[in-house]
Amino acid sequence: MANESSSLRTPMGRVRHLGSAKSGTHHAWMMRVTSMALIPLTILFVCILISLVGADPVSARATLGSTGVAVVMLLFILAGVYHMQLGMQTIIEDYIHGHNAKTWAILLNLAFSAVIGLACVYAVLKLSFV
Amino acid sequence: MAEVNQNPASLAQRRPLSPHLQIYRPMLTMMMSITHRITGAALYVGTLLLAWYLIAAAGDAKSFAAAQSFFGSWFGRIILFGYTLALFIHLLGGVRHAIWDSGRGFDAKSREFLAQATLIGGVALTVVVWIFAYIAR
Numbered sequence: 001m002a003n004e005s006s007s008l009r010t011p012m013g014r015v016r017h018l019g020s021a022k023s024g025t026h027h028a029w030m031m032r033v034t035s036m037a038l039i040p041l042t043i044l045f046v047c048i049l050i051s052l053v054g055a056d057p058v059s060a061r062a063t064l065g066s067t068g069v070a071v072v073m074l075l076f077i078l079a080g081v082y083h084m085q086l087g088m089q090t091i092i093e094d095y096i097h098g099h100n101a102k103t104w105a106i107l108l109n110l111a112f113s114a115v116i117g118l119a120c121v122y123a124v125l126k127l128s129f130v
Numbered sequence: 131m132a133e134v135n136q137n138p139a140s141l142a143q144r145r146p147l148s149p150h151l152q153i154y155r156p157m158l159t160m161m162m163s164i165t166h167r168i169t170g171a172a173l174y175v176g177t178l179l180l181a182w183y184l185i186a187a188a189g190d191a192k193s194f195a196a197a198q199s200f201f202g203s204w205f206g207r208i209i210l211f212g213y214t215l216a217l218f219i220h221l222l223g224g225v226r227h228a229i230w231d232s233g234r235g236f237d238a239k240s241r242e243f244l245a246q247a248t249l250i251g252g253v254a255l256t257v258v259v260w261i262f263a264y265i266a267r
Binding site: 032035036038039042046049050051053054057060061064073077080081084087088091116119120122123124126127130 | 167170171173174177178180181184185187188191194195198214217221224225227228231259262263266267
């Protein structure tokens with residue numbers, strides 16, 4: 001290859017066809033985007049929780065199912081679950097170095113985040129439409 | 131480069147060392163950096179509480195009553211207090227990172243201030259929220 005000496009790619013990387021996927025900053029960027037969204041959403045989420053303290057079951061359900069509260073809760077859940085999935089993946093990549101263990105941990109993290117996210121969204125929608 | 135021709139003994143002496151956490155004297159900026167990761171991991175687990183609460187609310191009366199009585203118990207309140215503390219310290223830690231992302235606050239004085247503000251602000255916001263919660267009750 002003509003530019004072999006100037007290339008930063010390793011021979012093994014070249015053999016495996018590992019190259020830039022043009023998505024190197026996506027993880028870091030989405031971390032920032034979700035964190036910005038979560039500043040107002042967290043404040044509103046805490047306000048909603050305060051309004052639920054000591055509420056009887058009927059009024060607590062009515063509050064959670066009202067349009068404004070449900071929309072804030074859905075946004076908080078979606079941004080929060082995305083944010084925590086990204087954060088936990090960083091922790092996994094920092095501390096788990098074995099290829100198989102790391103891959104499984106990242107998959108389990110995705111599964112946990114997806115299940116928690118969908119369960120919360122399903123519950124909020126059920127409270128909204130029942 | 132001439133450096134390559136060193137004998138092995140002196141290379142071993144001169145090789146760069148990477149001291150890990152236990153080598154450094156604990157400092158507030160470093161403790162708050164670690165705290166940001168620990169609170170983040172705690173909030174990750176804490177989503178189980180939110181999921182339980184919402185699913186119980188969407189479920190039958192018995193399951194919601196069980197969730198409400200847990201969160202109202204002294205043990206549940208300690209857990210929720212810890213969740214609130216982790217939430218606000220992580221929130222302010224995120225604001226601190228956003229300030230750094232904007233290219234500001236890197237000098238020693240600002241770093242120390244931001245670390246203190248994250249800790250003190252997080253505790254203060256938690257106490258304020260719990261005062262409001264008790265008034266609301």
